[in-house]
Ligand SMILES: [Zn+2]
Ligand SMILES: [Zn+2]
């Protein structure tokens with residue numbers, strides 16, 4: 577085996593070992609952390625990106641996206657955005673108010689009262705999607721977290737907290753959306 581081959585093989589081994597012992601979340605966190613470091617050399621960033629592009633890990637689409645300055649309108653959250661600011665957690669819609677439901681137990685038809693047992697079955701749910709409310713409301717998830725979009729086909733409308741542009745009245749004020 578040539579010297580170059582051995583080096584290549586060792587580098588491959590190190591990378592494989594590292595990836596086999598790192599979670600996706602840890603990898604993402606450490607890369608983002610390194611990129612925000614004050615003393616980062618721009619050449620390191622360029623070399624890293626060049627290698628990732630050559631390996632097909634970073635698609636050409638990424639360069640196109642960050643060069644775009646065309647303002648878009650998200651048809652889910654109805655906020656303006658440019659594609660370079662889009663991301664997996666960019667579009668966030670909170671649940672609506674809580675509602676109390678008694679899903680299965682009916683009041684006693686003779687007396688009009690709900691038994692003590694029935695009251696214990698009252699559930700706390702979000703009226704927008706019927707998601708049950710967890711024990712700790714402070715760590716409650718959002719109704720939706722994802723990417724902003726200009727395509728209505730990507731959106732699940734419910735006329736409550738996810739309304740169409742027509743229902744929200746945004747159509748008159750926004751420019752025609754472009755893909
Ligand atoms: Zn909801
Ligand atoms: Zn959005």
Ligand SMILES: [Zn+2]
Pocket residue numbers: 649650651654740741744746747
């Ligand atoms: Zn809208």
